[in-house]
Amino acid sequence: MKILTCPVNGPRPVSEFAYAGELREMPEPASASDADWAAYVFNRNGAAGIKREWWCHTPSGVWFIAVRDTVGDVVLKTYLYGHEAGAE
Amino acid sequence: MFTPPDALKSAYDVVIIGAGGHGLASAYYLARDHGIRNVAVIEKGYIGGGNTGRNTTIIRSNYLTPEGVQFYDESVRLWRDLSQDFDLNLFYSTRGHFTLAHTDASMRTMRWRAEVNKHFGVDSEVVDAQAVHQAIPHMDMTAGGHAPVLGALYHAPGAIARHDAVAWGYGRGADRRGVEIHQNTEVLAIETEDTGSGPRVKAVVTSRGRIETRKVLCAVAGSTPRLLNMVGLRSPIYIHPLQAMVSEPIKPWLDPIIVSGSLHVYVSQSARGELVMGASLDPYELHATRSTLDFVEHLAARMLDLFPSLADVKINRQWAGMADMTPDFAPVLGKTPVQGFYLDAGWGTWGFKATPVCGKTMSHTVARDEAHPLIEGFRFDRFEHYALTGEKGAASVGH
Numbered sequence: 001m002k003i004l005t006c007p008v009n010g011p012r013p014v015s016e017f018a019y020a021g022e023l024r025e026m027p028e029p030a031s032a033s034d035a036d037w038a039a040y041v042f043n044r045n046g047a048a049g050i051k052r053e054w055w056c057h058t059p060s061g062v063w064f065i066a067v068r069d070t071v072g073d074v075v076l077k078t079y080l081y082g083h084e085a086g087a088e
Numbered sequence: 089m090f091t092p093p094d095a096l097k098s099a100y101d102v103v104i105i106g107a108g109g110h111g112l113a114s115a116y117y118l119a120r121d122h123g124i125r126n127v128a129v130i131e132k133g134y135i136g137g138g139n140t141g142r143n144t145t146i147i148r149s150n151y152l153t154p155e156g157v158q159f160y161d162e163s164v165r166l167w168r169d170l171s172q173d174f175d176l177n178l179f180y181s182t183r184g185h186f187t188l189a190h191t192d193a194s195m196r197t198m199r200w201r202a203e204v205n206k207h208f209g210v211d212s213e214v215v216d217a218q219a220v221h222q223a224i225p226h227m228d229m230t231a232g233g234h235a236p237v238l239g240a241l242y243h244a245p246g247a248i249a250r251h252d253a254v255a256w257g258y259g260r261g262a263d264r265r266g267v268e269i270h271q272n273t274e275v276l277a278i279e280t281e282d283t284g285s286g287p288r289v290k291a292v293v294t295s296r297g298r299i300e301t302r303k304v305l306c307a308v309a310g311s312t313p314r315l316l317n318m319v320g321l322r323s324p325i326y327i328h329p330l331q332a333m334v335s336e337p338i339k340p341w342l343d344p345i346i347v348s349g350s351l352h353v354y355v356s357q358s359a360r361g362e363l364v365m366g367a368s369l370d371p372y373e374l375h376a377t378r379s380t381l382d383f384v385e386h387l388a389a390r391m392l393d394l395f396p397s398l399a400d401v402k403i404n405r406q407w408a409g410m411a412d413m414t415p416d417f418a419p420v421l422g423k424t425p426v427q428g429f430y431l432d433a434g435w436g437t438w439g440f441k442a443t444p445v446c447g448k449t450m451s452h453t454v455a456r457d458e459a460h461p462l463i464e465g466f467r468f469d470r471f472e473h474y475a476l477t478g479e480k481g482a483a484s485v486g487h
Contacts, residue, residue, distance in 0.1 A: 015382070019372035035472060042324040042415055042471040046313030048375035070327075071375045 001073045006057040007064045007080045020054035023065060050076065089260050090135075093268040099300035100128045100268075102454060103292050104307065105275050105315065107131030108140040109251070109440065110432050111307040112258035112269070113447025114454065119265035121448075122455035127267045129259075130294055132274040132311075136255030139309045142377075142409030143440040144332050144354060144366045145251045146345055148185050150205050150212045150243040152197075152482035155465030156418060157208045159445060162462060164245055166444035174257035178249045179359050184344040185246020186220060190235040194349060197481050198241035205243075215242045223344060232393035235350055246345050248356050248364075254443055270296070278304060278318040280426060287320070289428035305454055307432040307446075309439070310375065310410025319426045323433075324471050325412045329370040330437050331383045333406035335398075337361035349483075351390040362404065365391060369411060369437065377408040411436045418477035421450065421466040422459040430454050431468060437483065 005011045022045060027036050045051070048071045055066050055078070065084075067076040102118060104111045107129045118124045131137075147167055149160035171178045189195045198214050205212030216239045221229055223242075230236045259269055274295040280287040292299045306315050310327050342357040352367045367387045370380075384406055392399060413436040414420060420434035432450050435442070449460035459467070465477045 021373075038472045038474065039322065043322040044313075044324055044326045046323070046326045046373075046412075047317050048314065048327075051373075053373075070373050073374055073376060073378070 001075060004055065004066065004075060005078050006060070006062055007078050007083075008062045009057055009060055012057060016057055016059055018056045018058050020056060023052040023054060089256060090263045090269060093270060096128065096270060096273070096294065096297045096299055097268075098298075101126040101301070102303045102305065103127075103299055103301045104129045104305045105292070106138070106307040106309070107135045107255070107259065107269055107271065108138045108307060108309065109136065109255050109258060109443035110140075110435070110446045110450070111305065112255055112262055113443050114305055114307065114432065114450045115262040115267045115269075116258045116265075117447045117451035118455060119262055119267050122451055124455055125266035127262075128299065129262070129267060129269045130273045130275055130292070131269065131271045134271050135259050135269065136252050139409040139411070139435070139439060140255045140443070141252055142332065142407055143251060144356070144364045145248045145358075145440060146185070146354065146356065147247040147249060147441040148243050149210050149245065149441075150185070150187070150201055150241060150482065151479060152201050152204060153418070153465070153477050153479055154204065154208065155477050156479050156482065157204055157210055159462050159466075160441060161208060161210050162448070163442050163445035164247075166448065167247065167249065170254070170257065170444060174261055176253060176257045176260070178253045178257065180247060180249045181359065182245060182247045183356065184223070185243040186223065186344055186346050187241040187243075188220070188237050188346065188348040188350070189239050189241070190231065190237060190348065190350040192238070195238055198239065201241055201482060211244045213242055215240050224342075224346065226341065226397060227346070227394050228396055231348075231351060232396075235393070248345065248358065250359070251440060258443075258447065275315065275318070278315070278429070280319060283427065287426045289319075289426060303428045303430070303454055305430045305432060305450060307450075309412050309433070309435055312412045312431075312433040319424075319429050321424060321426060321429075323420065323468070324415050325420065325434055327373055327375055327410050328413055329374050329377060329408040330366070330411040331370065331379060331406060331408040332364065332366040333384060333387065334358070334365065334404050335363040336402045336404050338363070338401060346394070348390075348394070351393060353387065353390045353394065355391065363398075363401070369413070370408075375410060377410060379406045379408055413437075415471070416476035417479040417483050419466050420468055421446070421463040422453055422468060423457070424468045434466075
């Protein structure tokens with residue numbers, strides 16, 4: 001991957017982006033057990049696959065989601081969080 | 089060098105997944121020290137073809153945590169006898185290891201590491217800029233004018249070795265003692281059974297047949313999360329590529345190993361005269377070993393900050409390995425919640441130097457079903473208890 005498409009700024013060199021890990025659901029802090037909270041804090045889905053990830057276009061500060069194949073390093077689509085049906 | 093075994097047997101006492109240095113060292117010590125010889129080592133690719141053959145071969149014990157320092161110090165002790173042990177020349181070469189400090193903050197970390205190291209009897213000291221200059225006179229002490237070297241952590245036992253030979257030595261030693269090494273054999277599934285007090289390993293299904301076993305040791309670096317999925321375990325391990333490169337061979341001029349965390353450079357000169365160089369992890373998750381031009385450009389620029397005289401030297405090769413990273417930069421070693429499933433993982437960017445001590449401690453752990461005292465700080469369940477072993481300050485480069 002050399003070019004990544006920011007949903008706001010369009011195709012930009014990948015060096016302009018920061019990766020921030022897979023999109024994960026946070027358990028309710030007040031009611032989660034200690035073990036569930038530790039699992040949320042530390043555990044990751046480290047296996048290969050197609051994942052939804054947080055990325056940031058750092059010059060503009062745009063945070064968005066990229067759907068990416070972690071074996072072929074191919075981005076299938078990018079979109080702003082909450083607008084999944086949108087951008088290609 | 090090895091006996092090519094025919095078919096897989098239907099059962100073994102122990103199945104080791106991964107014929108890299110760690111897996112083969114464990115097989116070797118299981119056979120030699122514990123008398124367990126009915127062992128199969130299963131390897132998807134070829135012997136030593138993973139991170140064992142992809143690292144930059146640096147061996148040192150100047151870590152930060154008491155757990156780490158004692159563990160790696162035992163490894164350095166084992167390294168020194170290995171060539172004799174194997175009757176195979178590992179080109180083990182003690183060079184001395186300088187970790188450069190370019191800021192007051194990193195001088196403070198070096199002092200901290202030196203004091204922990206000395207407490208455990210490891211030869212390690214903070215030296216000033218003058219001492220660094222005397223040891224490496226051809227290095228630009230200002231790093232191109234933008235990152236003056238204030239001093240360094242000096243570790244006299246720092247060494248390099250020929251990495252392929254380590255896997256071959258352990259493999260041959262295990263092979264001669266009756267261990268079977270099955271290359272081109274992929275693990276497809278791991279069967280477990282419920283004992284009432286949790287799951288227990290029952291069998292390993294491979295691309296060449298099913299094997300009954302009660303003990304599985306998993307030593308597969310970048311494939312660890314996939315194998316953990318097979319037994320239903322989750323872990324903090326995530327995979328980023330780590331790249332490296334070598335120059336064309338040039339006459340011997342660089343004796344010590346040089347590391348700069350601030351500049352993201354580590355370099356040593358091999359017995360063949362090549363400069364072996366690395367930087368830091370790739371910036372995002374990837375399950376592939378592709379190389380990038382970005383890496384070469386950035387690393388070459390930082391190398392030239394330190395050694396401008398190398399401007400005309402050519403880069404010969406570059407490559408990558410898949411590093412199994414952990415949040416605290418310490419490995420994950422020992423027993424797991426699945427009975428009979430033992431893990432040697434979380435070796436990220438620091439696993440090669442630990443090859444002998446991993447073999448020693450993991451063979452002990454597998455043979456006795458009880459974690460070796462040296463690996464207590466690296467337990468699988470430490471994250472669940474928020475009891476991390478923070479080793480990040482001793483990682484060779486900033487990540």
